[in-house]
Amino acid sequence: MAVWRLGSTKMRHSSSSSMAKLGFIRNIVTNCRAVILPRFGGPEVLEIRHDVKVPDLKPHEVLVRTRAVSINPLDTRMRAGYGRSIFGPLLPLILGRDISGEVASVGTSVRSLSVGQDVFGALHPTAMRGTYTDYAILSEDELTPKPASISHVEASAIPFAALTAWRALKGTARIAEGQRVLVIGGGGAVGLSAIQLAVATGCHVSTTCGVQSIDQVLAVGAEQAVDYTREDVETAIKGQFSAVLDTIGLPETERMGVNLLTKGGHYMTLQGEAASISDRYGIFAGIPLSTGILLKKQMQYRYTHGIEYWWTYMRADSEGLDEIRRLSEAGKLKIPVEKTFPITQVREAHAAKDERLVIPGKIVLEVD
Numbered sequence: 001m002a003v004w005r006l007g008s009t010k011m012r013h014s015s016s017s018s019m020a021k022l023g024f025i026r027n028i029v030t031n032c033r034a035v036i037l038p039r040f041g042g043p044e045v046l047e048i049r050h051d052v053k054v055p056d057l058k059p060h061e062v063l064v065r066t067r068a069v070s071i072n073p074l075d076t077r078m079r080a081g082y083g084r085s086i087f088g089p090l091l092p093l094i095l096g097r098d099i100s101g102e103v104a105s106v107g108t109s110v111r112s113l114s115v116g117q118d119v120f121g122a123l124h125p126t127a128m129r130g131t132y133t134d135y136a137i138l139s140e141d142e143l144t145p146k147p148a149s150i151s152h153v154e155a156s157a158i159p160f161a162a163l164t165a166w167r168a169l170k171g172t173a174r175i176a177e178g179q180r181v182l183v184i185g186g187g188g189a190v191g192l193s194a195i196q197l198a199v200a201t202g203c204h205v206s207t208t209c210g211v212q213s214i215d216q217v218l219a220v221g222a223e224q225a226v227d228y229t230r231e232d233v234e235t236a237i238k239g240q241f242s243a244v245l246d247t248i249g250l251p252e253t254e255r256m257g258v259n260l261l262t263k264g265g266h267y268m269t270l271q272g273e274a275a276s277i278s279d280r281y282g283i284f285a286g287i288p289l290s291t292g293i294l295l296k297k298q299m300q301y302r303y304t305h306g307i308e309y310w311w312t313y314m315r316a317d318s319e320g321l322d323e324i325r326r327l328s329e330a331g332k333l334k335i336p337v338e339k340t341f342p343i344t345q346v347r348e349a350h351a352a353k354d355e356r357l358v359i360p361g362k363i364v365l366e367v368d
């Protein structure tokens with residue numbers, strides 16, 4: 001791989017040597033191809049550019065030669081303007097959170113990864129330079145070695161969704177062996193990850209999903225799967241749960257979720273309102289307003305139901321990523337990929353994700 005470490009090379013220019021003293025690494029890959037979002041809109045706004053700057057590596061960062069990136073709902077929502085209060089001033093930007101590829105270069109303090117190694121991982125939701133590019137930059141703790149038993153395409157489908165599920169079930173609810181867990185909307189990538197993480201912990205899992213996902217959720221270990229399009233979910237699901245992860249976040253799924261919890265149980269929705277409220281009222285009014293709404297709901301539910309209520313968000317977490325790698329390697333955590341597109345067809349891929357009835361599962365962009 002043609003990369004050049006500033007720190008290990010004699011430089012003529014004083015600005016470059018001061019960069020080296022700061023521990024920055026200048027890559028010989030100074031420009032590369034990337035999918036750019038110049039403005040919010042439909043799939044047609046996405047542009048492929050070939051001269052996008054690759055920033056110098058900070059000490060804890062890793063340059064990854066991208067092989068596959070999966071499309072998350074956050075990518076298509078950001079493209080359409082979700083989070084505009086945060087991302088609007090940063091346009092043009094590069095979309096994409098998930099990645100699988102090879103390490104092309106490492107920062108001066110990186111110890112756990114080396115050049116040439118296959119890795120996978122995911123960026124934080126608010127990262128500015130995404131992974132829809134030939135060369136992506138992630139922190140060391142956002143990456144982990146890719147198991148040899150799974151392809152780059154398979155690996156790229158896992159981390160963002162699985163880390164979201166991990167944060168909720170392990171980081172927030174701290175689920176334990178023998179507990180009952182309900183996943184509302186188990187057919188999507190986060191739902192499937194949550195079922196598999198809970199099963200691997202020794203929990204008993206019930207879930208709701210569309211008819212096309214029933215076989216899949218049962219195959220990965222759910223003990224009960226209720227088709228929300230045909231059955232009355234509230235009467236079909238019996239008993240009480242220690243944790244409810246709601247990937248849908250509608251008023252009726254929230255009502256059902258909080259009513260099915262044991263005292264002290266955790267209801268966690270993925271549809272927290274911090275970004276949408278900030279988009280409506282601006283970030284300076286939106287953050288305190290959404291915090292106030294969350295605190296009020298938390299107090300209300302504690303008083304009326306004796307439960308803990310959370311908006312949960314994906315967060316990079318090296319402990320979580322480690323467990324996700326171990327489970328993926330053991331074949332206990334898989335996210336089926338429905339279709340792949342070459343990155344040059346990113347507009348078609350986003351259009352397909354928008355029309356989820358055409359391709360219901362995970363879509364991955366392949367980068368050659």
Ligand SMILES: NC(=O)c1ccc[n+]([C@@H]2O[C@H](COP(=O)([O-])OP(=O)(O)OC[C@H]3O[C@@H](n4cnc5c(N)ncnc54)[C@H](OP(=O)(O)O)[C@@H]3O)[C@@H](O)[C@H]2O)c1
Pocket residue numbers: 072073074125160161164185186187188189190191208209210211212213247248269270271272312313314360361362
């Ligand atoms: N808070 C966070 O940090 C965070 C992180 C990741 C994802 N999310 C959000 O969590 C949700 C799930 O993400 P994902 O990656 O799992 O998405 P995904 O793989 O695209 O799956 C979404 C699944 O949800 C179900 N679904 C979609 N639209 C629906 C609707 N209108 N009514 C009922 N069910 C519907 C479908 O399951 P069936 O086929 O079984 O019907 C679908 O497979 C998304 O809304 C995403 O934006 C939030």
